[in-house]
Amino acid sequence: MPEIMNPPSSSRIKVRPATEREGRKDYISIRDYGFWYGQKKALDAISLDIPERQVVAFIGPSGCGKSTLLRNLNRMNDLVDDVRHEGDITISGRSIYDAGLEVISLRRRVGMVFQKSNPFPKSVFENVVYALRVVGVRDRAVLEEACETSLRKAALWDEVKDRLDDSALGLSGGQMQRLCIARAIANRPEILLMDEPCSALDPIATGKIEELIHELKDQFTIVIVTHSMQQAARVSDRTAFFYLGKQIEYDTTEKIFMNPSQAQTEAYISGRFG
Amino acid sequence: MDKSSDSSTPRGEGWVWFTGLGLIIGLGMVIGLLSLVVMNGVTVFWAPKVPVALVDDGRTIIGQLAQRRIRAGSPADHPRYELQYQVGLRELNGNSYLWVDEAKIKSESFPADVLGLERVENGPAFVRPLSLRKSDGKLIAITDSAFEPAFQAEVAAASAVREKLVEITRHRIGDVNEEMDKARVALRRAEDLKLAAEIADRRRQIAGLEVRFASLQAEAKKVVEGGAVASLVSKDAAGREVVVPLTQVIRAWFPNRLDTWGRVQLFFSRLGEFIFDEPREANTEGGLMPAIFGTLVMTVFMSLMVTPFGVITAIYLREYAQNGPVLRIVRISVNNLAGVPSIVFGVFGLGFFVYVLGGSIDQLFFADQLKYNNNTPVFGTGGLLWCSLTLALMTLPVVIVATEEALAAVPRGMREASLATGASKWQTIRDILLPASAPGILTGVILAMARGAGEVAPLMLVGVVKLAPTLPFDGSAPFLHMDRKFMHLGFHVYDLGFQSPDSDAARPMVFATTLLLIVLVVCLNIGAIWIRNRLRARFKGASF
Numbered sequence: 001m002p003e004i005m006n007p008p009s010s011s012r013i014k015v016r017p018a019t020e021r022e023g024r025k026d027y028i029s030i031r032d033y034g035f036w037y038g039q040k041k042a043l044d045a046i047s048l049d050i051p052e053r054q055v056v057a058f059i060g061p062s063g064c065g066k067s068t069l070l071r072n073l074n075r076m077n078d079l080v081d082d083v084r085h086e087g088d089i090t091i092s093g094r095s096i097y098d099a100g101l102e103v104i105s106l107r108r109r110v111g112m113v114f115q116k117s118n119p120f121p122k123s124v125f126e127n128v129v130y131a132l133r134v135v136g137v138r139d140r141a142v143l144e145e146a147c148e149t150s151l152r153k154a155a156l157w158d159e160v161k162d163r164l165d166d167s168a169l170g171l172s173g174g175q176m177q178r179l180c181i182a183r184a185i186a187n188r189p190e191i192l193l194m195d196e197p198c199s200a201l202d203p204i205a206t207g208k209i210e211e212l213i214h215e216l217k218d219q220f221t222i223v224i225v226t227h228s229m230q231q232a233a234r235v236s237d238r239t240a241f242f243y244l245g246k247q248i249e250y251d252t253t254e255k256i257f258m259n260p261s262q263a264q265t266e267a268y269i270s271g272r273f274g
Numbered sequence: 275m276d277k278s279s280d281s282s283t284p285r286g287e288g289w290v291w292f293t294g295l296g297l298i299i300g301l302g303m304v305i306g307l308l309s310l311v312v313m314n315g316v317t318v319f320w321a322p323k324v325p326v327a328l329v330d331d332g333r334t335i336i337g338q339l340a341q342r343r344i345r346a347g348s349p350a351d352h353p354r355y356e357l358q359y360q361v362g363l364r365e366l367n368g369n370s371y372l373w374v375d376e377a378k379i380k381s382e383s384f385p386a387d388v389l390g391l392e393r394v395e396n397g398p399a400f401v402r403p404l405s406l407r408k409s410d411g412k413l414i415a416i417t418d419s420a421f422e423p424a425f426q427a428e429v430a431a432a433s434a435v436r437e438k439l440v441e442i443t444r445h446r447i448g449d450v451n452e453e454m455d456k457a458r459v460a461l462r463r464a465e466d467l468k469l470a471a472e473i474a475d476r477r478r479q480i481a482g483l484e485v486r487f488a489s490l491q492a493e494a495k496k497v498v499e500g501g502a503v504a505s506l507v508s509k510d511a512a513g514r515e516v517v518v519p520l521t522q523v524i525r526a527w528f529p530n531r532l533d534t535w536g537r538v539q540l541f542f543s544r545l546g547e548f549i550f551d552e553p554r555e556a557n558t559e560g561g562l563m564p565a566i567f568g569t570l571v572m573t574v575f576m577s578l579m580v581t582p583f584g585v586i587t588a589i590y591l592r593e594y595a596q597n598g599p600v601l602r603i604v605r606i607s608v609n610n611l612a613g614v615p616s617i618v619f620g621v622f623g624l625g626f627f628v629y630v631l632g633g634s635i636d637q638l639f640f641a642d643q644l645k646y647n648n649n650t651p652v653f654g655t656g657g658l659l660w661c662s663l664t665l666a667l668m669t670l671p672v673v674i675v676a677t678e679e680a681l682a683a684v685p686r687g688m689r690e691a692s693l694a695t696g697a698s699k700w701q702t703i704r705d706i707l708l709p710a711s712a713p714g715i716l717t718g719v720i721l722a723m724a725r726g727a728g729e730v731a732p733l734m735l736v737g738v739v740k741l742a743p744t745l746p747f748d749g750s751a752p753f754l755h756m757d758r759k760f761m762h763l764g765f766h767v768y769d770l771g772f773q774s775p776d777s778d779a780a781r782p783m784v785f786a787t788t789l790l791l792i793v794l795v796v797c798l799n800i801g802a803i804w805i806r807n808r809l810r811a812r813f814k815g816a817s818f
Contacts, residue, residue, distance in 0.1 A: 074694060076690060076693070076694060079689075079690070079693065081597065104696050104697075104698055105696070107693065107694055107695070107696040108695075108696030111694070111695070112690075112694035114687060114690065114691065114694075116687055118685070118687030118688055118690070118691040119691075120688060120691065120692070120705075120706055121688075121709070121710055122709075130692070130695055130697070130705070131695040131696055131697075133705070134695065134696060134697040134698070134701045134705070135696070180691070183691070183695060184694070184695065186695075187695065187696065
């Protein structure tokens with residue numbers, strides 16, 4: 001369980017240099033990774049390292065493969081028929097395709113938040129502790145503590161603490177998305193994948209979730225897919241730009257946004273295409 | 275703007291009227307069917323006035339008007355009608371019903387002394403009472419003001435005696451007979467195996483049972499002799515003297531004297547008998563309790579069997595099976611199963627469930643019974659279990675298809691969310707998919723119940739009978755007797771309509787029974803819909 005490395009600071013600078021933070025540099029390592037949906041190649045020769053306890057943003061125009069790559073990190077794409085891959089992805093040095101590693105235990109270590117908030121039609125409480133229930137935790141005290149901790153981390157506790165037993169479907173859109181984050185972190189994964197978590201939210205809810213990402217990166221390695229370049233700039237330490245299934249550039253967010261080395265990257269972030 | 279020149283008016287709006295027309299035709303048929311059944315079914319229990327009619331051939335008729343129809347061969351512009359009277363007294367008249375040409379009726383009057391009797395045997399009777407011979411031998415004439423209270427008291431006393439008799443003959447003697455049968459089988463077995471001790475035991479038991487049997491018979495005889503022997507002396511339409519022992523009388527009323535409240539009371543009394551009593555007189559009289567109970571129990575068991583089977587199959591087909599030609603063939607087969615005529619399922623049920631499964635169960639668990647009881651099968655013959663299973667098989671496709679659709683309709687996001695938190699596939703199905711698709715699954719079960727409850731043809735092959743001596747549920751262990759044959763409302767309608775010896779008497783019962791069947795199916799459906807709506811309310815506000 002990763003400990004809190006840096007206490008959350010009150011003043012946030014717009015872009016943080018990656019070097020400030022410690023942790024393993026190649027915590028998630030993607031090597032020559034290619035991926036096909038049937039005959040269609042969605043990813044081509046992706047190679048990048050994601051350091052521990054940092055926020056990495058994937059940006060790029062629609063259909064560039066950023067979501068596909070994200071969904072491969074916890075093997076969610078296994079659910080799709082007729083897919084195959086080449087190359088390898090390792091987490092802490094171990095391949096996620098290792099025959100000895102069950103996909104279930106991988107997903108317990110790699111939490112995910114989806115573009116559309118998708119709470120279960122259960123109570124708020126049951127939503128948050130679902131991940132604990134599936135591993136067989138029955139102790140009410142443990143569940144309640146985990147529920148409170150997760151909701152606090154997701155900055156939702158104060159809003160829902162009096163209606164934990166109400167249906168989660170009665171929450172507002174922003175609350176639902178934060179509930180999904182609470183659910184994803186309840187079993188304390190090491191990595192949190194976020195697939196355009198703010199695309200359906202208003203600016204205030206978006207602001208809350210971005211703040212949350214800042215809080216959470218002390219404990220989790222976060223990979224976020226976003227369409228908003230401002231968001232990528234605000235929340236991430238490193239940014240990868242993809243185009244047509246290819247990795248165009250991957251560097252510190254500062255470098256990507258201030259001084260990109262590729263012409264395509266510059267064109268995209270300056271809004272000339274995409 | 276000039277409306278007539280507005281070319282943007284949508285064309286083809288006239289088709290809306292066609293869809294409306296379709297709806298109206300459908301609704302009309304449903305309403306027509308229901309009102310026909312309700313009208314004919316409800317009026318069975320209503321007691322109208324009973325006329326005394328003089329016919330110009332000199333006959334007098336006392337009877338309740340049953341039908342009025344155009345005489346065959348009468349001219350279309352001047353139709354002539356004929357009337358059917360229910361005159362009762364089958365033992366004297368040969369037939370309870372009588373057709374008379376309406377034009378030949380000279381006069382009709384409604385004298386207050388006409389008495390209607392419902393009797394244990396020989397159907398109803400309409401008579402004009404003369405006097406009451408009380409159980410102490412005294413005669414009270416109709417003109418005496420003490421007649422009516424004495425008559426009502428004697429009828430009540432007689433029906434108490436009758437009930438006591440039924441209790442003794444049917445229940446207590448029945449129990450002794452059942453025990454006797456078991457003891458005899460055990461004795462035969464003991465004799466065959468030469469178990470001296472048990473032979474002696476069983477013989478003693480049988481001797482004891484015979485003593486009990488004799489004493490019960492004596493008791494019954496005493497009840498008959500010691501009880502009310504009152505009888506009613508009356509005269510029928512032709513002036514013949516009719517003596518009716520009051521133990522024969524189930525219900526007596528003066529149809530021309532009753533006020534509306536009395537008629538309503540009589541209506542509910544008859545309705546109550548119809549619902550809560552057992553049938554009499556080849557099912558044309560009495561109640562339908564065993565058939566209602568049988569239908570209900572059979573439908574519930576069918577649902578209990580078809581739901582898990584169907585849901586499990588659908589989960590496998592939808593969640594686990596590999597997509598491909600095999601799966602497609604299985605799906606097509608399941609859908610085609612829904613189109614197989616129900617009688618085919620009956621034949622299958624008889625051939626497989628009754629003979630193969632039931633036969634094997636008998637061989638395995640009831641071998642002694644077969645060997646020492648003249649090869650009388652227990653499960654190797656039609657029964658409640660096999661009926662439920664046959665109908666479960668028949669309605670299986672409905673549940674499978676509904677469950678598959680419901681599972682497919684669960685938003686992908688919910689499934690992914692569950693899997694992404696590290697839940698296994700089975701946990702996702704159990705905790706997320708099944709609860710979310712429960713309303714859809716219940717819709718399938720409702721459809722299955724509606725189809726199963728009204729099905730008759732296959733049941734005739736696998737265990738429904740026109741008169742079952744015992745209910746499938748009673749006080750003797752194991753309480754629920756899945757091997758017993760039972761009565762069913764749908765089959766009852768068929769039996770009354772086509773197999774009854776007295777079709778005139780059966781006709782009103784056909785409608786009443788049909789009405790009851792419809793009410794029962796509607797009640798079952800309302801119950802299931804209520805459960806489904808409660809489940810649905812839990813998922814309300816789902817914004818997927």
